[in-house]
Each structure stands twice: as C-alpha cells, then as structure tokens.
Amino acid sequence: MSLGLSPLALADNKLCPIMIEDETDEEEVVEFEGKKVLFCCGTCVKLWNQSPKYYIKVMGELLPQFKGMEKELGLDEIKVLPQKFCPVYPDRIVTPESPSVDVQGEKVYLFSKAAVRRWSRKPEDSLKKALAAGLLPQIEGNAKVAGKTNEVSK
Structure with a gap:
C-alpha cells in the first residue's frame, strides 16, 4: 500500500x-x-x-x-579543496574533478567547460571579479568573505 x-x-x-x-x-x-x-x-x-x-x-x-x-x-x-565555488557561476560547487585552468601557478576550478570558455575570454577581468568576491582562496589577494571557501586542515 x-x-x-x-x-x-x-x-x-x-x-x-x-x-x-x-x-x-x-x-x-x-x-x-x-x-x-x-x-x-x-x-x-x-x-x-x-x-x-x-x-x-x-x-x-x-x-x-x-x-x-x-x-x-x-x-x-575526504580531502576538500580550499576553493568551494566556481568563479564564473558563483552559486555552483566545484570538486577536484571539475575542469580547471592555471592561474599564477595555482589551479582554479570551474563548474563546466562552458565556464572555462567564459573565464578564458577575459581572464584578467574574471580573476579580478573572483578575487573581490572571495572565491579563490588559493590565489594571493583573495578577499575574505564568510562562507565562500572551504575550511581545509593543513
């Protein structure tokens, strides 16, 4: 029933x-x-x-x-990335399996291949915007914004 x-x-x-x-x-x-x-x-x-x-x-x-x-x-x-969100689509979670690009010697993870294409069109603008939003803790100059990064034990 x-x-x-x-x-x-x-x-x-x-x-x-x-x-x-x-x-x-x-x-x-x-x-x-x-x-x-x-x-x-x-x-x-x-x-x-x-x-x-x-x-x-x-x-x-x-x-x-x-x-x-x-x-x-x-x-x-489970080891988590310091980066939690996609810098192009900031409401989407990234994982170690997500596509990535190299920025200043660090991997930046993106949600999808479409996000990689969007990032690559204007990488400097994309980086500036992502750092201001606190989305890229692995890159120097990232703003500290609560909840935007994963807590990672060293």
Missing part, C-alpha cells in the same frame, strides 16, 4: 546541493546510502554520482538527511 508520498516528501533537501540557489525537482532524485537526495537537473545528478561524499562533506548544511552519518560515510577521509 502506497502512502502517496512523492520523493520530495522523503528527502530533506529543498535546494540543490550543487547549484545551491536552485530549488529541487522531484523527478531529479538519487538514493545514496539509503537516503534520497533531490537535485535541480540531470547535470547535477551526473555530477553527484561522480563525487557524492565530497558534496556531502562540503554542502552538509543543505543535506540534513546525512547529519550524524559523517563517520559512517568516512567523510573525515
């Missing part, structure tokens, strides 16, 4: 954990470790499937269904 609950009723996240300002679509759902996770689109589902534990570690506040499972999931073994 079905209770008539949609996947939305069974998942705790209301915003996409990858494109973090986008609301979820109940048709874009993945089950991970017995928990349902909702996304805004199929692109985010594909990205999640590449690095689910990374997204849980970095965006845990948007994924309350995994609260208390940190040890079970082995999140302490």
